[in-house]
Amino acid sequence: MERKTPLYDCHVAAGGKIVPFAGWLLPVQYSGVVAEHMAVRTACGLFDVSHMGELVLRGKDALANLNRLLTNDYTDLQTGYARYSLMCYESGGVVDDLIVYKCSDEAYLIVVNAANCEKDAQWISEHLSGECTMENISDSVAQVALQGPKAEAVLSKLSKTIPAGNYTFIAQGEVDGIQALVSRTGYTGEDGFEIYCAAADAPALWEKLLAAGKDEGLIPCGLGARDTLRLEAGMPLYGHELSAEINPYEAVLGIFVKMDKPDFIGKAALEQARPVSRRKVGLKVTRRGIIREHCDVYAGEEKVGFVSSGTHCPYLGYAVGMAMVPVEYKEPGTKLLVDVRGRKVECEVIKTPFYKRAQ
Known part of the structure; x- marks a missing residue:
């Protein structure tokens, strides 16, 4: 049975066309995929991405575990910055692609794809070593994505905690009184923000953002536009451009594989994977x-x-x-x-x- 995000009632009330996706009931569109796509390219759009998974690694060995689990190198990642990576099987195939946020030297937030959340959580927990724990906080967290050239103008009306650079974030941010992690990231090819808050605060955050963005052309957007936007921007989607049968080099994501760092899961196979x-x-x-x-x-x-x-x-x-x-x-x-x-x-x-x- 499909699950509902904390924003389900908001989608229904706004006339969103609800469809099942990755075990969730989500809007595929509101005003239409083309209109929503164009809004993000020319103004801004608001997406419910609360179905994504959030995992937290904690402990003095959290960094060592990240570097062992993931293809990218997190040794020099600074607090307040995020970094994309792939997580591979021993075969070199991809478990998932994800983003890691460094909250402190001993705490990292890992955001994974919705359909892979349970699989990823199990894979990570089975490969942890030393003083490190993993907690799946997905059920307590909601996430919305504010995307488009006018995204900063909209957010500025509600918040003074706006990350300045791409792939940076403010862990203790606030959006019109709502506590949130505010990240300058996205999946559309546009400037924008992904905002994480307590599940109970999500409807209020959603409505506040829509009201603030009314004069900027902000509209709610669904899964349809999210997919056309990411494809137009050439971004991979797990299960399509990435899978257990497709390695990072075949997916042209070798830049995120750091072969000069110590051993990581899949390294031996990937050393033999080129030329593809x-x-x-x-x-x-x-x-x-x-x-x-x-x-x-x-x-x-x-x-x-x-x-x-x-x-x-x-x-x-x-x-x-x-x-x-x-x-x-x-x-x-x-x-x-x-x-x-x-x-x-x-x-x-x-x-x-x-x-x-x-x-």
């Missing part, structure tokens, strides 16, 4: 059609790969996808075909991200 024989590429549809996940990719008559994610991008105005193909087809300009329900759709390999905001 296949890798993720971006595809632009050059004729009519929209490509979707699981569609087969062809070079002429030969099936060479599969689409991991695909959609029509409202802001760019054309259809794109990400696909896993042999490395000989990775170069921009390479012509490929995608089988969409028996019809071959013409595509061209292009660089990702498809969209990148002006700095």
Whole structure:
């Protein structure tokens, strides 16, 4: 049975179209995916991401455990900063991708994907050593994402605790009287914030933000726009561009694998994983059609790969996808075909991200 986030009643009252997702009941859209997508690109949007998982590592050996569990290196991470990483199996395949927030030398918040929360918590707890504990605080925490070029203008009306830099956060923040962790992060390709608060405070936070953003064009957004935005920005989604069968190098995320640090889970396998024989590429549809996940990719008559994610991008105005193909087809300009329900759709390999905001 699907669970409800603390904001479920807010979504229903606002006319959100509720669908099951990763074990939760969440709005897929309010005013429409295209309208919500464009609001985030041109003004701002507000998302309920309370389904995400929050785990806390504590203890004097917390850092050593992080570095053993994750591919990235957290040795030089400063308090108040966040860092993305992958967590791998011994095989080099990916358990999950996640963000770590350093709250102190002995306390780290790990934010994981909703569908993987229980799996991740079990994996981490089974691999802890020394003086370190893990607590799953997901049920007590709500999270909203305020995203878009006007996000700071909206938040500034309610808060003086605004993180200045990307991937920084304020642990003891406040939003119009509501205690919150305020982080300058997001999953849309835009500037914005992810705000964590007590579950009981979430409805009030949601309504305060919407009211503050009314004149800035802020609207509530659902899962549909969240997916089109992340794809347009070339961001991976676990179960699509990442999985137990896809390693970080195939996913073109090698920058987050620090092979020069001491041993970590999956390191031995990843040392043998390069050069890769296949890798993720971006595809632009050059004729009519929209490509979707699981569609087969062809070079002429030969099936060479599969689409991991695909959609029509409202802001760019054309259809794109990400696909896993042999490395000989990775170069921009390479012509490929995608089988969409028996019809071959013409595509061209292009660089990702498809969209990148002006700095």
